[in-house]
Amino acid sequence: MDTAIRALSVNNISMNYANVSALKNVSFEVKRGELFGLIGPDGAGKTSLFRILTTLLLADSGTAMVDDLDVVTDYRAIRCRIGYMPGRFSLYQDLTVEENLAFFATVFNTSIKENYYLIEDIYKQIEPFKKRKAGQLSGGMKQKLALSCALIHKPSVLFLDEPTTGVDPVSRREFWGMLKKLKRQGITILVSTPYMDEATLCDRIALIQQGEILTIDTPDRITANFPRKLYAVESDNNYRTLMQLRENPAVLSVYSFGESLHVTLNEQLITENGHDFQLKEIEPSIEDCFIELLRK
Amino acid sequence: MVIRTDRLTKQFGNFRAVDEISFEVDRGEIFGFLGANGAGKTTAMRMLCGLSKPTSGIGMVAGYDIERQSEQVKRHIGYMSQKFSLYDDLRVWENIRLFAGIYGMKSAEIAQKTDEILSTLGFSAEKNTMVKELPLGWKQKLSFSVSIFHEPRIVFLDEPTGGVDPVTRRQFWELIYQAADRGITIFVTTHYMDEAEYCSRVSIMVDGKIEALDTPRRLKSTFSATSMDNVFIRLAGKAKRAGDN
Incomplete structure (x- = not known):
């Protein structure tokens, strides 16, 4: 893939914990503006991959680039450009909704005002509760706040680790609607999910199990390649x-x-x-x- | 009848989490308890398990009153959730022994049944393995077997297959069918709508009330829907309550 259109590139990444091999020679590329899904059950290695790409974990071997920056040598630059929503809610529970958002904006040297247009659709749904502490929000509202905080500095790549796990089908549908809108703003999105029915909402997907990618392609081509009737x-x-x-x-x-x-x-x-x-x-x-x- | 509720209600301050739900579940039924996050499922389930007292209304589970005989209720049910199932730092057999002991089973009985269960699951070689070393799918299957080890009349399963791979998810449902065949009533919540189709009957909660309750086939015909996913979205999409638990 041409570097000008490449947002992510993962080359032969392997990762081991004690005697468990979490990722085995994983390679793939994601185009700019693409909505790319990592589809697989718990324990497939999705979170390890996210942590390597967000520069929070060092792989045992292999290389990875985000926006053509190396995850090991250019980790500081990468951190300024990406948004990350981990699987586990990790905002400050004792800060209010508004304070959390302001905090993330400040850390990234921006203001809520500057990129408000990007989060407006999502944030206005929780704005009535902006004085409430994040720890006291419902699951759906926490999810919206976490997404707002991950977006407030206008990242070029957004990493969403299982944003819909444990979420009911109605709210899941809503969430994917939000992702589609963000994609239209030109943000590259890497999203993981254990729900197979969400795969068809992605541009391309990688099916992953026990640290290995089983296949990578558009959802249509994957189903067209089913080997039998x-x-x-x-x-x-x-x-x-x-x-x-x-x-x-x-x-x-x-x-x-x-x-x-x-x-x-x-x-x-x-x-x-x-x-x-x-x-x-x-x-x-x-x-x-x-x-x-x-x-x- | 294994469950019978009559206008069962739970009120927190001026928030009515569960609003006069009335339903019955028969022996050996696989009862799917669905609803959007925040619809009141967890609160209702906690009352049915004897963990939370109703504000008003009546609930009978396994022949006991959930308000006045909550200790008896706890003794005669099984419970498993995705979040908490087994102790990671105990071996497979130690987990079984611990839970069976809590339910008052005798040591000799436990020992014999442990071997039986492990051989049915094909886990005999893992008897001494630490639970944390088992793959998630195995853990969930073991956890389900532990939850019905004391042969309860009913078992409550709270999102038992969350995050499990598609093959293991189906193996898990076969265990459910086998237990139901033996007469154990299954009460299950799930966010996988294909699993709703595997239930004998399904209820869908919206804003604290049971909005629909029937067999999957009749629900689909009532709501002129092609799948349970459509039925769910049509009903739960009307919810007024914001967010969830």
Whole structure:
């Protein structure tokens, strides 16, 4: 990728804790203005990667650049340019909403006024509570305050570590709406999530598990590359049907997906043996792809 | 009937966290307890577990009154949450022994059942492993098995699969089905809407009230929705309460 359009580059990063390997030779690049998602369960290495890119943790090996600055040698410059919202709420609980925001603005040598347009949509939702201590806010309001504080110095790259974990589907939808607006302001966003359904809201994604990237691409291309035909099977008792299908030698994989079961087949065997279940061919979701990649 | 509530209410000052909820849950049901953050789920669940007294209304859990017999309630239920499950610094068998002991099980019984459970889970080799060394998915499966080790009539699961990978999440639900088959009632909260489809019945709380309660299939037809995600967004999207817990 041309350095002019590259916001992030990660090259063969590895990280170990005692005898656990958190990241194994991870490499990827993120374009300027891109909304890039790291999708994977707890323990996949997402947070370690965020901490390395935000210059808070040194990798055991490999290099990483943010805005073409090296995370090791140029860490001071990087810190001025990025916004970071960690997974755990880490603002000052004893300061009010307003004081937290003013504090972050001051630390970055700016004022709330200067970049207010950037946070206005988000901040005005919590502004009625600006005299309240941050520790006494509800989860949703804390999230909005943390995002405002991460944005107040107009960062060029925004790092959001699991901003929607434990958040209900309605609030999650709202949050992704906010990210879309920020993207339009030209901010590059790296966001992690354990919710597979959020993957389709990103420009590109990396599916990550146990420190390894399983695949990187646009959500559309990942689902288009699903290696087999995928079928849905519906029945009155999905659990019993699941058990039956699992015993069937022609069934390669079968998993519950909401109201139906998703099945892949050995097409030759199924034609030879015949079957007595209703198959409907469907388009795979990112979650289907993740499961398929885990099976390998 | 394993749960029966009648106009169960919890008031904090002038804030009505739970507002006259009435519902029943049968033996062996998998009951999905959904709602937006701040809808009152946690407060309701704390009352049902005997941890918080109702302001008014009645609740019976496992045959005991949640107000006057809260100690009995605690003894006859199981509880597991994503946040707190097991002690990291104890070995697998020590965790089982600790929790089973708290529920008053006898040592010989505990020892025998420990081996049974570990072999069912395929964890026999991990008996002496420190819990902190287990992968999250294993921890959650073990934690669920520990929560029903004393064969409670009902188990409360508070977001049991948060952050777990998609394959392990499905294995976890198979454990839930097996427990329900044995007659243990499951009361579960989740933010994964596909999991709502796995429940026998689902309730959706909005602003302290139960706005809808039915089988996933009937909820979808009532709200002309294609998925439980749509049902949820239609109902919870109307919430007036700001923020959450």
